Every structure is written in C-alpha cells, then in structure tokens.
Amino acid sequence: MQGKMKISQLGEFGLIDALKKYAPVSKTVIKGIGDDAAVLPYTKDKYLLLTTDMLAQGAHFTLRMPPRLIGHKALACNISDIAAMGGLPTFAVVSMGVPKDLPVRFIEEVYKGIQSTARGFNISIVGGDTIKTDKIVINVALLGQVEKKYLVTREGAKAGDGIFVTGPLGGSLKSGRHLNFTPRLAQGRFLVENFKPSSMIDISDGLAGDLNHILRASRVGARLDRASIPRHKGVSLSHALGDGEDFELLFTLAPNKARKLMDWQAAQKVFYFYPVGTITANIKERIYAKGFTHF
Numbered sequence: 001m002q003g004k005m006k007i008s009q010l011g012e013f014g015l016i017d018a019l020k021k022y023a024p025v026s027k028t029v030i031k032g033i034g035d036d037a038a039v040l041p042y043t044k045d046k047y048l049l050l051t052t053d054m055l056a057q058g059a060h061f062t063l064r065m066p067p068r069l070i071g072h073k074a075l076a077c078n079i080s081d082i083a084a085m086g087g088l089p090t091f092a093v094v095s096m097g098v099p100k101d102l103p104v105r106f107i108e109e110v111y112k113g114i115q116s117t118a119r120g121f122n123i124s125i126v127g128g129d130t131i132k133t134d135k136i137v138i139n140v141a142l143l144g145q146v147e148k149k150y151l152v153t154r155e156g157a158k159a160g161d162g163i164f165v166t167g168p169l170g171g172s173l174k175s176g177r178h179l180n181f182t183p184r185l186a187q188g189r190f191l192v193e194n195f196k197p198s199s200m201i202d203i204s205d206g207l208a209g210d211l212n213h214i215l216r217a218s219r220v221g222a223r224l225d226r227a228s229i230p231r232h233k234g235v236s237l238s239h240a241l242g243d244g245e246d247f248e249l250l251f252t253l254a255p256n257k258a259r260k261l262m263d264w265q266a267a268q269k270v271f272y273f274y275p276v277g278t279i280t281a282n283i284k285e286r287i288y289a290k291g292f293t294h295f
C-alpha cells in the first residue's frame with residue numbers, strides 16, 4: 001500500500017520512518033536515526049557525533065542569493081546540530097552537484113563561504129565529491145565530539161523542567177536570517193559545562209514542531225507561556241511558533257537549574273536565555289502550530 005503512496009502524502013518524518021527500517025545498526029551505535037546527530041563510540045571519555053544536511057537550489061536557495069551565504073548556511077546548519085548535542089564540530093566533507101553551464105565563480109564563492117565559516121569554528125574540510133546535476137545541490141557531513149558527561153539528547157525532559165530558547169524567533173525565511181545565522185555553539189557549550197540541560201534540540205522546523213520532537217522522545221507534555229515567547233520585530237505569535245530555520249537552541253532544565261540559570265543571567269550580559277514554558281507529565285499536552293515541513 002505504502003509503495004503506491006507519493007512522498008508528499010508521507011511527509012518528511014513519515015519518509016524517515018519508512019526508510020529507517022532498512023538502516024542496519026550494530027550494537028556499538030549509541031544513538032542512530034532520531035536526534036540532531038548520531039552518537040558513536042570514540043574514546044573512554046568522549047563520543048563521536050555525526051550529522052549531515054543537504055541544500056538544494058529552488059528548495060533552500062536561489063541563484064539570486066549571495067553564494068557565500070549559501071556556503072555558510074550549508075555548513076552552519078550542521079554546526080547547529082552538533083551544538084544541540086552539547087558537542088564541538090571537528091571535520092567535514094562537502095559534496096556538490098553543479099550544472100555544467102554554471103559560472104565557476106558562483107561555486108567558488110559558495111566554497112569561500114564554507115571556508116570562512118569552517119575557519120571561524122575550527123573545522124577542517126577533509127574531502128567530498130562533485131557531480132554534474134540539473135540544479136545545484138550541496139551536502140555537508142560533519143563530525144564532532146562530545147565528552148560523555150556533556151552529551152544531551154532529545155530524550156531527557158522531565159515533568160516540571162523549564163523550557164528555554166536562546167533567542168527571538170520567527171520570520172527567518174522572509175528576512176533572510178536563515179542564510180546568515182550564527183550557530184549557537186558557544187551557548188550550547190556554556191550550557192552543558194555549567195547547567196547540563198535535560199534535553200536539547202536546534203530549532204529548524206519551528207518552535208512548536210521541534211518542541212514536539214523533544215516531547216515525543218521524552219514521553220512528556222508541555223505548556224508554553226505564549227506571552228513570553230521572544231519574537232523578532234514584526235513577527236506574529238503563530239509565526240514565532242511555526243516558522244522554521246531559526247537555528248536557536250531549545251532546551252529543558254531541571255527546576256533548580258532553571259532557577260540558577262535565571263540568577264546567573266540577572267548578573268551578566270554574555271548570553272541571554274528566554275524561559276518560555278514548563279514540561280508536564282501529560283503526554284497529551286502537545287504544542288500545535290503549523291510547523292515548517294520539507295515536503
């Protein structure tokens with residue numbers, strides 16, 4: 001039956017579920033499909049992290065956008081996923097599909113964008129592949145590492161935990177911020193080193209959609225305090241809840257740590273974390289908003 005279904009009827013997450021059963025996973029894999037990055041064995045004290053993202057001309061960017069920013073985004077959305085696990089990025093491979101009549105200059109500029117972001121985050125580009133395609137496709141696979149004690153997944157949220165985001169939300173695609181964002185790596189590391197969140201994810205599908213990923217993985221519910229959700233100027237609440245590609249971090253903290261974070265915050269101006277709600281025990285309390293979908 002499913003064989004006759006169209007991809008659009010299945011949706012992105014339906015498609016991932018349908019394909020997941022064909023992914024062989026050995027016992028050494030700590031976490032496979034279903035989080036921001038895979039968690040793999042590494043050293044006595046550290047895990048290896050692996051994530052990948054693909055951008056396609058038409059779906060994610062057009063030829064009218066600055067090519068350096070397209071390159072930046074291709075790498076930065078992967079860095080954001082490593083940040084969401086509490087880790088640090090290390091090595092990447094970059095693969096591209098390019099049309100034969102595309103000016104060389106354009107693709108060089110894309111690469112320069114990747115280069116400057118890689119330098120800024122201490123990432124080495126160590127390989128990749130190029131093929132001929134009808135439209136530009138860019139795929140980055142990024143490795144990272146995380147101390148075992150600092151690993152954060154989507155699974156650990158508990159009833160009573162505070163829910164936080166690292167910055168204002170909404171309007172990312174319309175404003176062009178989706179091309180020019182700074183992955184919240186510094187905030188992610190600060191959090192795991194000082195407050196150890198119970199769960200964390202980066203906001204790529206929208207606050208509502210990504211919070212629901214945490215709720216499902218942690219088997220809990222949530223209540224958002226709608227008035228306290230930080231929004232970019234001119235953005236409505238429903239867009240702050242539903243718009244994708246903000247690339248802020250969304251995380252939960254045990255009640256005592258949530259209080260400590262707010263005390264710490266009152267005394268400094270380094271980072272700002274916004275409390276937006278509370279985790280509940282009622283799994284029926286899901287957050288509804290039209291989230292960003294890829295199909």
Ligand SMILES: [Mg+2]
Binds near residue numbers: 035201
């Ligand atoms: Mg993610």
